[in-house]
Amino acid sequence: VWGFLLSLVFMVLIAMTFNSLGLAFASRMKDMSGFSLIMNFMVFPLFLLSGALFPISNLPTWLRSLSYLDPLTYGVDGLRGSLVGVSAFPIALDLAILAVCCIGALGLGAYLFEISDVE
Numbered sequence: 001v002w003g004f005l006l007s008l009v010f011m012v013l014i015a016m017t018f019n020s021l022g023l024a025f026a027s028r029m030k031d032m033s034g035f036s037l038i039m040n041f042m043v044f045p046l047f048l049l050s051g052a053l054f055p056i057s058n059l060p061t062w063l064r065s066l067s068y069l070d071p072l073t074y075g076v077d078g079l080r081g082s083l084v085g086v087s088a089f090p091i092a093l094d095l096a097i098l099a100v101c102c103i104g105a106l107g108l109g110a111y112l113f114e115i116s117d118v119e
Helices: 004-029 032-047 061-067 070-082 091-115
Strands: none
Touching: 004 032, 004 091, 032 061, 032 070, 061 070, 070 091
């Protein structure tokens, strides 16, 4: 039961982080036709580097260091640790890094949305 509840916390943090980043990008764009292109250009590399499809331990060192900068890496690892019990990092570290990224993305999204001009 605790693992399931912890996985819900990770899912909410992941969703809030990437929704906030989407809001930050959308608030800076003047024309919304290119928004899907920009988001796909951002989301696919983050997803591929996250370790959701393959373990990041098999990546070359330079690519693994890029994976460590990806907040989704810690979300996927936290979900894997809370549901399956196997994780590359301690779950507390996953939760802390993802929470900091979420707070930063929320702050950035809120600030950029507040200063955006509506035509």
